[in-house]
Amino acid sequence: MRNGWLSAAGTLGALGVILGAFGAHGLKSRLPEDLLVTFEIGVRxxxxxxxxxxxxxxxxxxxxxxxxLGRACWAWLTGIIIFSGSLYALALTNTRWLGAITPIGGVAFIIGWAFLVAGGLNANRNRNS
Incomplete structure (x- = not known):
């Protein structure tokens, strides 16, 4: 697994902080409460x-x-783009159909965690053989 994931994690972390600050300071007075909560869930x-x-x-x-492990990273990146991205877009545009896309990103997150479990089992198997 290439450690480009370290750079990706740093970039995504910084972007998450920026978007969190934007939501807390730039959107608080501009969005209705339900859309602000939606944006915050995306950031979280x-x-x-x-x-x-x-x-x-x-x-x-x-x-x-x-x-x-690489598969887990790809799944999580996909989840961030689809899950969080659709929530950001929904909150900023109030385009409700975007909410139908969000669960696809949630499934990508879950798949990523399942891949991590598989990676752990694979590591244990390799250590024991």
Whole structure:
């Protein structure tokens, strides 16, 4: 697994902080409460998964042959783009049909966590053989 994921995690983390500050300071007086909450949920899940990417990127050098870790990262990146991205767009444009896309990103997050479990099982199997 290439450690481009470390750069991706840093970029996504910084973007999450920027968007969180934008929501708290720039949107608070401009959006209705329900849309502000929607935006904040996008930021929250964005940051959770940026941190997960960081953790996997830091662990990856010890598990160079574990493809499941890279798959987890790709799934989480996809989840951030689809889940958080659709919530940001929904909050900023009040385009309600975007909410129908959001669960696809949620599924990508779940798949990423399942890939991480598979990566852990794979690491244990390789250690025990």
């Amino acid at each position: 899940y964005h940051m959770y998964h940026a941190i997960a990417l960081l953790a996997v990127a830091l662990l990856a050098p010890a598990h160079t042959n574990n493809r499941w």
